[in-house]
Amino acid sequence: MEKNLFPSFGVLLVDDEQPWLRSLSLTLEGPGGITNLLQCSDSREVMTLLGQNDIGLVLLDLTMPHLSGDELLEQIVAEYPQVRVIILSGMNQLETAVSCMRAGAFDYFVKTVDEERLVDGVRRAIRMIELESENRAIRRRFFHDQLDNPEVFASIVTNNAAMRARFQYLEAVAPSNQPILITGESGVGKELVAQAVHALSSKKGSLVSINVAGLDDNVFADTLFGHVRGAFTGAENIRKGMIETAAGGTLFLDEIGDLSSASQVKLLRLLQNGEYYPLGSDQPKQMTARVVVATHADLDEKMAAGMFRRDLYYRLYSHHIHLPSLRERKDDLPLLLDHFLTEASLKLGKKKPTPPKELVALLSTYSFPGNIRELEAMIYDAVSQHNQKILSMKSFLSRIETQTDHLPNEQDLSVVNPFASLNDLPTLQQAGKLLIDEAMKRSTGNQSIAARLLGISQPALSKRLK
Secondary structure (H helix, E strand, C coil), rough: CCCCCCCCCCCEEEECCCHHHHHHHHHCCCCCCCEEEEEEHHHHHHHHHHHHCCCCEEEEECCCCCCCHHHHHHHHHHHHCEEEEEECCCCEEEEEEEEHCCCCCCCECCCCHHHHHHHHHHHHHHHHHHHHHHHHHHHHHHHHHCCCCCHCCCCCCCCCCHHHHHHHHHHHCCCCCCEEEECCCCCCCCCHHHHHHHHHCCCCCCEEEEECCCCCCHEEEEEEEEECCCCCCCCCCCEEEEHCCCCCCEEEEEHHHHHHCCHHHHHHHHHHHECCCCCCCCCCCCCEEEEEEEEEEHHHHHHHCCCCCCHHHHHHCHHHHHHHHHHHCEEEEEHHHHHHHHHHHHHHHHCCCCCCCCCCHHHCCCCCCCCHHHHHHHHHHHHHHCCCCCCCHHHHHHHHHHHHCCCCCHHHHHHCCCCCCCCCCCHHHHHHHHHHHHHHHHHCCHHHHHHHHHHHCHHHHHHHHC
């Protein structure tokens, strides 16, 4: 299997001392998890390597024979302005550092600096390059209304403009190794989006999904990190954690908003350091999976209540996509209805029924608290009972009426009274006319559906309309 490299672009190490190059490579590959490395010990070959390879970052020694680091920095900035350069020098001289930064270097480190600071600096540069690349990709896709991989989103049935914009955003950020946070109500299709992210990333490893809701801290740690033999009572065999199972692929953590405080700390450290310890082991392992998380919870509310860590939130917020509810994309109802009718008919071994023309109008008056998952269940229920050419609306009406029974009663209406903010109240006749007009608009002119919305009989509505 082809080795997964991080980052997606090359990192070129330039130094005339071979032992230092080997040592730097080991530091970046081990603690840093940076594996897409090229080495060059002859400064005269640097510009050729930049022309022949997709290099995003150069770590450049200052003092070399043939071409000095100062000369190379000037050439790289002039010919490859998109390439970031970090200067590594054996001299701790402020004047030299300032001069290099003014000449266009991204950062400056003394070779004797501790490994952690150097790795952090390289990772910071990689993150900056990824962000710049993502911004260019987002601009290109939005300005040209472009989707490069529409087939990846085939399982998400939509023609909605807001959904298409989200697909364009995902195409731009999917190659990054940063976490993606997917938010949205239950039933909007967050797992389908996670699958699309995995497909877009072209990672060779697997997509591994875990619903973390209800997992206590010990189970969460064992599930993610695995354990060695003898780690705890009953641990008779080595167990690979889900991070290792997802190596080189994508780790999808669903319902992240329900994580306990202790588990949030473990996840934060994993994302910060990129390494973890299987339970009972003192040997760290490097995480090579991309982390995607999802939640239906309002994380801002949870943070305000002290139930979700703010530092973890901003770590996960590197890339954020919020999926609209079905009531926000009702233009997709005809497409979704046809899709689920086809799917339900195939699975239930029935001929695909013809939906009555007023069904879409009826569905468009409903708020769908369960979103697309609820619509799918409604359609499957109707098809399972279907025995005529035209699909009956009876089960849809029954479901909608059942849900409507749970709406606020008259005593609760003061909380959402639409007239409370008005200076001048409409007359009863005016308010009634406005209600009827809106009901007819929402039902696309269907009097039976409009009457249901208003809580009156169809003859009573007909009389008012006349």
